[in-house]
Structures are given as C-alpha cells and as structure tokens.
C-alpha cells in the first residue's frame with residue numbers, strides 16, 4: 001500500500017525570494033508536499049502565462065524536491081457573463097503552468113450556485129472544456145466545497161462534468177461549517193462525497209458560521225484574523241485537531257472509499273511555527289492508523 005502524501009499550503013502573499021526558505025521549512029516540518037497558490041506570484045498576467053516567471057518559480061520548486069499541488073488564483077469565475085473568455089484563458093493558463101511545473105491536482109472553487117440555469121450551464125460547460133484540456137496534459141482538476149454553499153451542488157457539478165480527471169476537493173473545515181449553517185449531517189455528507197473525492201483539504205474550526213461572509217464579503221475579509229480566532233468566528237483555518245471538525249472519522253471514510261489523493265493541511269502555518277512539525281506528525285499518525293479498503297476486508 002502506497003504511503004499517503006501529506007502536504008501543507010504555502011501562504012499566499014509570500015515574496016518569491018522567500019519561497020525557497022518556505023519550501024525548506026515545509027520539508028523540515030516533515031511534509032511531503034506543498035500546495036502553491038497560483039496567484040501568490042505573477043505567473044499569469046491578464047489571462048496569459050508569464051513564462052519567464054513560471055520558469056524561475058519552477059527552478060525553485062525543483063530544488064526543494066517536494067510533491068506539489070496547486071490552488072487556483074482568487075477570483076476565477078466561470079459564471080462571469082461579460083468576462084467569461086478572460087476567466088477561461090486564466091484557467092487554461094493555470095493548467096499549462098500545472099503541467100509545466102508538475103503541480104497536481106489543480107484545486108478550483110465552486111463558490112455559490114447562482115440559481116440561474118443559463119449561468120450554471122456555462123459554469124459546467126466551462127469546466128468540461130477545462131477538464132478535457134487538463135486531461136491531455138495529465139492534470140486532475142478538483143472542485144472545492146466552500147462554507148457558503150451546501151455540498152450537494154458541488155457533488156452534482158462533479159457528476160455533470162463526468163470526467164475521470166474531474167473530482168471533488170473535499171475541504172473538511174468548510175464542510176463542517178456548512179453542515180451547521182445549512183443543517184445537514186456532516187457524517188452523511190462525508191459518506192456521500194467520499195467516492196468522488198480526488199484531493200482533501202484538512203483544517204479545523206469551531207463550526208460557527210460568520211454571517212458577515214455572506215452579508216458583506218469585503219468587511220468579512222477586513223476582520224482581523226486574531227479577533228476571528230479568539231472568538232472562533234467562521235472559516236478560521238486552524239491546524240487539524242485545534243477545533244471540532246471530525247477529522248479522524250472523515251479520513252476513515254475516505255480511506256475506506258479507496259481515496260488515493262493528497263491530504264493537504266490548509267492552515268495558517270506561519271502563526272504555528274513552533275508546532276508545525278508535531279502537527280504534521282499527529283495528522284500522519286491518524287491517517288496511517290485508519291485502515292485502507294483492502295486492509296479492512298483483510299485482502
């Protein structure tokens with residue numbers, strides 16, 4: 001049985017000169033993989049790949065010798081009516097970069113169902129096109145559930161695209177908050193999603209939905225994270241086992257469903273520096289402890 005690949009997200013907003021040191025830290029803390037936010041650097045300019053910068057970043061990634069996955073830049077919106085072409089270009093350029101730098105999978109956000117059938121059709125068709133393009137390049141696309149939306153439309157979108165390289169990125173922290181806000185069973189949701197999951201984001205929170213997230217997103221983003229952590233408000237991206245998300249249960253269900261993707265701990269590692277190594281050890285121990293499907297059946 002293959003060893004699980006366990007990674008850490010690389011914080012957005014990092015100076016490229018600090019990337020080498022950041023990746024060395026990820027490795028030193030014992031993680032196997034780094035998830036790179038594609039908008040952390042000017043890798044794409046107005047929908048086109050910035051090849052010189054991609055090459056430069058590639059040389060740094062290669063030196064660090066980790067596995068990599070990628071997170072799409074903030075603001076990609078295949079529901080856009082007037083700038084659809086530009087958003088599509090940015091997505092295809094992101095796939096090109098993933099192929100060039102061996103970042104796999106590429107995580108995309110579902111965001112919110114518009115409840116407009118035409119818009120949703122454009123969203124699905126765009127993802128189908130992107131997934132076919134990614135297929136030729138050996139890249140998997142994984143659609144992430146966000147806490148502002150029920151998981152069902154995300155799962156439905158994965159099924160509608162219906163391609164082997166288009167799966168769900170299950171974010172456990174987002175699912176937990178959504179389960180409290182929308183009032184569904186977290187455990188049932190995990191069981192229903194598990195067969196469609198290609199990538200997993202692990203982070204913790206208290207399950208409290210921050211209403212500002214829907215009422216005023218700009219104000220929400222301006223809330224100091226220290227304040228939100230102190231009062232446990234919303235999607236606070238704590239390390240695994242610092243909150244209430246049933247992480248061990250979720251991993252057990254994923255492994256029983258033969259999940260073979262990467263586990264990315266998506267938390268604010270910069271404010272947990274002295275603890276990052278033990279956080280890695282703890283989650284690895286929990287992942288390795290859960291039986292895989294074949295072990296469960298004694299095969």
Ligand SMILES: [Zn+2]
Pocket residue numbers: 144171201266
């Ligand atoms: Zn996530």
